Amino acid sequence: MKNSMRIFALVAALALISSPALAQRSRGGSGKSKSSGTMNVQVRSSTVRATPNYLGASAGTVSYGQQVKIVEEQGNWYRIEKPSGWLPKADVTKSKVAVDPDQKFAGRGGSHDEVALAGKGFNPQVEQKFKGDNPNLQRAFSDVNKVEAMKVPEAGIKSFMRAGKLTPR
Amino acid sequence: MKRIILLAAVAAMALVPSSSRAVDWGSIAGSVVQGTVQMAEAAKEITPSEEHYIGRAVAAMVMAKYPLFNNAGLNRYLNQVGLTLSSVSERPNTYGGYHFAVLAGEEPNAFACPGGIILVNRGLLRQIQNEDQLAAILAHEVAHVAQRHGISAIKKSRWTKLGFYAAGEVGKQYTPSEIGDLTGAFQNVVTDVAKKVIESGYSQSDEKKADQAALRIAWNAGYNPAEMLEFVKSQEAKGIGHGQGPFASHPKPEKRIKMIEGDLGAFGPAATEKVRTARFKAAMAGLR
Numbered sequence: 001m002k003n004s005m006r007i008f009a010l011v012a013a014l015a016l017i018s019s020p021a022l023a024q025r026s027r028g029g030s031g032k033s034k035s036s037g038t039m040n041v042q043v044r045s046s047t048v049r050a051t052p053n054y055l056g057a058s059a060g061t062v063s064y065g066q067q068v069k070i071v072e073e074q075g076n077w078y079r080i081e082k083p084s085g086w087l088p089k090a091d092v093t094k095s096k097v098a099v100d101p102d103q104k105f106a107g108r109g110g111s112h113d114e115v116a117l118a119g120k121g122f123n124p125q126v127e128q129k130f131k132g133d134n135p136n137l138q139r140a141f142s143d144v145n146k147v148e149a150m151k152v153p154e155a156g157i158k159s160f161m162r163a164g165k166l167t168p169r
Numbered sequence: 170m171k172r173i174i175l176l177a178a179v180a181a182m183a184l185v186p187s188s189s190r191a192v193d194w195g196s197i198a199g200s201v202v203q204g205t206v207q208m209a210e211a212a213k214e215i216t217p218s219e220e221h222y223i224g225r226a227v228a229a230m231v232m233a234k235y236p237l238f239n240n241a242g243l244n245r246y247l248n249q250v251g252l253t254l255s256s257v258s259e260r261p262n263t264y265g266g267y268h269f270a271v272l273a274g275e276e277p278n279a280f281a282c283p284g285g286i287i288l289v290n291r292g293l294l295r296q297i298q299n300e301d302q303l304a305a306i307l308a309h310e311v312a313h314v315a316q317r318h319g320i321s322a323i324k325k326s327r328w329t330k331l332g333f334y335a336a337g338e339v340g341k342q343y344t345p346s347e348i349g350d351l352t353g354a355f356q357n358v359v360t361d362v363a364k365k366v367i368e369s370g371y372s373q374s375d376e377k378k379a380d381q382a383a384l385r386i387a388w389n390a391g392y393n394p395a396e397m398l399e400f401v402k403s404q405e406a407k408g409i410g411h412g413q414g415p416f417a418s419h420p421k422p423e424k425r426i427k428m429i430e431g432d433l434g435a436f437g438p439a440a441t442e443k444v445r446t447a448r449f450k451a452a453m454a455g456l457r
Contacts, residue, residue, distance in 0.1 A: 042216060042217050042218070042264070043217055043262055043263065043264045043265075044218075044264055044265055044266070046262055054256040054257065054261035054262070055256055055257075064218070064264075076259060088260070088261055088262055090217075090260050090262070091262055093216075095216075097216065097218075121216060121218070121219045121351075122218075122219040122222040122223060122351070122355050122358075123218070123219075123222065124222070125348060126222065126348065126351050126352050126355050127222050127225065127226065127355075129348055129349065129352040130226060130352050130355055130356060130359070133352065133356070134356075136233065137226075137229045137230065137233055139233070139236075140228075140229040140230070140231075140232040140233040140236075141225070141229045143229075143232040143236060143237040144225050144228045144229050144232060144286065146237060146270075147228070147237065147268050147269075147270040147286060147288075148225075148265065148268050148286070150244055150245070150248055150268055150269075150270065151248075152245065152248045152249055152252055156249065157249060157252050157253055157256065160249040160250075160253065161253055161390075161391070163444070163448075164300065164391075164442065164444060164445045164448065165391070165442045165444060165445070166253060166390055166391035166392065166445075167391045168257055168389060168390060168391055169388060169389050169390075169391060
C-alpha cells in the first residue's frame, strides 16, 4: 500500500513537471492561432521574416537574449512584434537564457542576474579549458573555426536555387 | 526550477487519498521530493548554445581523424546545397547556423555534429552521381541535427552534474575549480556524443526517422527525393552497408530500400534536372 501510494504520488509529480516541457516542445501542426507572452531569443541571431518562410523577405533581425512579444503562432513559426514579422519557434524559449555565451555583449550593461547567467553551462570559457586539456585537438579546432567561417549570403542561396531550377514546394 | 519541484510535490500530496495521509507521510513526501529533484535534473535540457559548443568539440574530434579538405569552390558548393536544404527543414536555424565542409577522408561517411556542423568525407562524394543524390544525403544529416539525435547519446548518468550547474545559485560566478568540474562534465558529454557520431552510429530508429525527414526536406527544396533510393540501391550493388562499415548502423540496404520506396509514395513526380547534375560534376572536379 505504502509503495503503491509512493508510485502514484511520484507519477503525479512527474506529470506536472513534464507537462510544461511538453507544451513547449509541441511545435507541430500548421494551424494558425492567437498567442501572447514574451519569449527570449536563444540563437546567436535570427532574421525576422515578413512571411512564415525561412527564405521569405527580411523584416529585421533579433539577437541572443533579446525579448520578443509573441502575438500569433502558425506551424513552426511565431509572429512577433518589434520588429513585426515571423520567427522559427525553435529560435526562442520561455526560459531565461544566458545573456552572453559568446561574451559579445560584455561591458554593455545588463542586470547582475544576466551577467551571472552568462556563466552557466557549456560556454567559450569551458571550451577554452577543454582545448587546454586536449592539446591534440588544437589543429582540429582551427579547422572547425574555418568551417564556421564559411558563409554563403542568403541572396547567394536564392540565386543558387534559381540556377538549379529549384522551386520550394 | 525549485518552484516547479515544490508545485509538483504539493500537487502530488493533494492527489494522495486523504485517508492515507496519516501513514508515514514524511517518508512519502521525502521520497517524492527526492524523486522529483532527480527527474528535474534529468529533464534539464541542453540549450542551443550548449549544443553549439558540444557540436564544435565533436567536430574537432572528427577533424582530428579526417582533416578539412581545403578546396574553397567545393566547400562553397556543399554549403550552397546544404543551406538550401536546411532552410526548408523543420529547424531552419540553430544557435550558430548550419555549416558544411568536405573532409580529406576516403572512407565513404558523413558526420552530423550537434548544432549544425555537417562534415562529408570526399570518399562519400566519390560515390554520388548527381546533385539530387548529394541533396538526399545532406538532408539526412540535416535531419539528424534538427531532431537532435546526437544530443540523445548523452548518458543519463551525466545529468546529475549538469542539473547541478543548471540549478546553480544566481549571482554566483564560477570558481576555477568549478570551471574544472564543468569542463570534466563537458569532456564526458562530448565523448558520449562523439562515440555515437564517429563510431557506433545512430540507432536504426533514428536512421529511419532521418531518412523519412530527408525525403520531405529534399522534396520541399525542389529536389527529386527518388534519388535517395537510387543512391542506396547503388550502394547495395557495391556491397556497401552490409555488416561492417560506415553504414552498418543504418537498416540493411534491402530493408532501407523497401522503407524508402514506401515513403516515396507520399510525393508526386519530380525531375532530376540536368543543369544540377552538370554543376555537381563541375564541383566534383575539385576532388581530383
